[in-house]
Structure formats: structure tokens, C-alpha cells
Amino acid sequence: MAHAEHKLEILRGLIKFKSNTQKIWGVLILLSIITAVEVILGIYKPSSLMGHVLGMKALNWIFIILTIVKAYYITWDFMHMRDETANLRRMVVWTAIFLIAYLLFILLQEGDYIESIYSSGYIKHNF
């Protein structure tokens, strides 16, 4: 089967690989490093990262950003999204991101509101 050539650059061309196999191992190393960083931060929980940024602990923002970075490399390199046409990519990624962001916004907003009722309203639940 004649297959389209793989794009062999990651990190916007910062790292270039010679073959697809080599790129796979390179991405594995990158994902392992990110996971290791996450686990180390999760175990030690540096107190400097415990301050709140935009309503959430800075450490949690770091975890979420690292997770999205990992998701990007799994989708782009393992699932070969990098080699698909731009329209297929947008069809899948934009749809999912829009709907997920919408749902998250609504549910987290509502959860936050209920929490504020619990903690400052008349409902007593700590018995």
C-alpha cells in the first residue's frame, strides 16, 4: 500500500527524526518525561505551587496543561493526526474541544454555585 509520507518533526521542527520508528521512540521518551514530572510533583507537592491562580491551585493547572500536552502527542503522533488532512483534523478536534469546553463550563459553574450555597447558605450538612 502506498502510504503518504510521515511528517517527522515534533516541537515545531525543533526535533527532527530520521524515520517514523525513531519518531515513535522519541515521542515515548517525551511522554515518559512528562509523566515522571507529574508523578514527582504529585508526590512532593511543592508549597510554592499551592497558591491559587484563576480559582484553582497553580499545581493543578500545571497537571492539566501537561495532560493536554500528552494528549496532543498521543493524538498527533500515535494516532497519526499529524499526517491527516487539515479538514479531518479540524472536524475531529474542534468539535470535541468545543463541546467538552461547553459542558465543563456549565457543570463546574453549577458545582461551584452549589458549594457556595453549602458553605454560606442555610443548608447544614456537617453533622
Added chain:
Amino acid sequence: MDTTVVNTGADEKTWGGGNKPLNASYGKMMMWFFIVSDALTFSGFLAAYGFSRFKFIGSWPIADEVFTHVPFLHGQEFPMIYVAFMTFILIMSSVTMVLAVDAGHHMNKAKVTLYMLLTIIGGLIFVGSQAWEWATFIKGDHGAVQTKGGNILQFVDADGHRVKLADFVVAGTHDRVEHERKNGLWFVDEGALPTYTMDEVIAGFESHPDIAIRTQDINEHGHKTVLSRSESLKQLKTNGKKVVEGANLHVNEYGTSLFADFFFFITGFHGFHVFSGVVINIIIFFNVILGTYERRGSYEMVEKVGLYWHFVDLVWVFVFTFFYLV
């Protein structure tokens, strides 16, 4: 048999399915659509988890106090190490999967077979690890007391370390009889009774002056609040209702029962995906051995199940973050 395999009838005619919009074959595009819809299902679950967590933001269990176990190392605490191992296994099996896809592009049957086998083994290790994780979670290890309001009271020593019920409570002879289906309300029974009664826990607590109670509430330092001795005793006597050991869908010793519900539901649904992924991989593995794709002239089927398998890995990355890290 051979003709159906070699010629799918969709290769030449545009209106016979031979057309490839967006340069993707029919099967591949449908797999992507399935993945989008499945991703939305998982997002629904995780968003619901986020909702409940924001609702109880001040009393949610701290994950690295819950998942501290590693197989064969009893009684020692290694927060997150085992889950990190599971994550690594799943990423590793993703790598072998993508190597199988790559070997398929080169029509290298031997390599596809080897890498598919490794992928299946990785998947089985992951599912096994998850089963072990569930078993440990269900069994619990310290035990706790649930209050009338459904909150969980845990026991700690003077240094703030968790104390097991077994370490300070002496089990007496029980006069409470397990409720069976034949008594009282028809066809209603209860699960096994806990090892200790509330009275025995209170007696044990009174005879050990260095033990205090830890509530669910998280203080400003990010730790669970530990009550003073007198407050602990008062809380235990006035509000303590039943002894909880381990976790199920109704109660759990780690904190709010929603935590266990979401844990079982989300990791269970993900585990089911991994399991079905392994089954599909095994089917494809045997097709590879039988030479089906060799005769078809294309290993695209491996690529399609590969997409599914990577998706399972992708979901785990998020489950790992939101259940164990954040």
C-alpha cells in the same frame, strides 16, 4: 473465501465507496467519528466528577492518601507509584501498537505479529493491575466510622498517621444479627456485618488516649482537619452511626461516597474499554497470523484498531490526571 478478502469491491467506483473524502478511507473516518463520540461520553463522566468535586471541594478525599499500595509490598506507603506504573504500561503498549502499524505499512508480517502480541500483553497487564487496584480499594485497610450525616470519621495517632480499627478496637461477641431476606421486609437483606460494632469502637477509642479523629474537612494547609481528643469523643458518641470497612457503592472509608461511585464507574468504564480493546486486538492478531491482511494487500485494519487502542490510552491520561493527581 479468498476473493472476498482480496477484493472488497469498493476500490474502483466513486459511488461504490471508492471515493476517499479527506484522504481517509471509510473505515478510518468512521473510527474517528466513533472516537469523537466516545470521547464525549468520557468527558460527560469526567465533567460530572468535576461537578461533584467542586460541590464538595472542601471535603473531597485526597487521592494520594487513598491510592498508596503497591503489590507485594504490604503495609508500606508509596503514593501514586503503582498508578504511574500502570500509566507507563499503557503508553508502552500504545508504542508497540504504533510500531505494529508502522510495520504494517512496510508489509512486514513478522514484525506486525510480534508488536501486536506485545500490545496484547501490555493490555492484559493493565487490566490485571486495575483489577488489583479495585480489589485493594474495595477491601480498604484502615476502617472508619460514618456519621448520621453520611460523613466519614477516620482515626489518627498523635503524629497524624492513620490508625487501623484493628489496632485499638477489640471485637466482642456480637449480639446484632444480620438481617436476612426471610425476616422483616421481604427480599431485603444486608451485606456482611462489619467486624466491630459502634460500641466496641467507642470503648476502644476511650481506652487509647493518643488516638484522635480526623474529619473530611480540608483545612487551609491542604490537610484533613484533626479534632482534639474531647471533640473527637463527642463527635464519635453523638454522631457516629456505623462502622465502615473498605468501599462499595453505598459507603466508603475514604470519604464522601461519591468518590467511590465515580471511581468504580469511570475506571470501570475505562477498564471495559481496555478489555474490549484487548479482545479486538486478539482477533486482529489472529487475522495477521492467518495472513488475511497479507492477501488483502493492506494492513489498514491494524491501523483502525490501533486508533481505538490509542484512544483508550488517551482517556487514561485524563483519568490519571483527574483521579490521581489533581
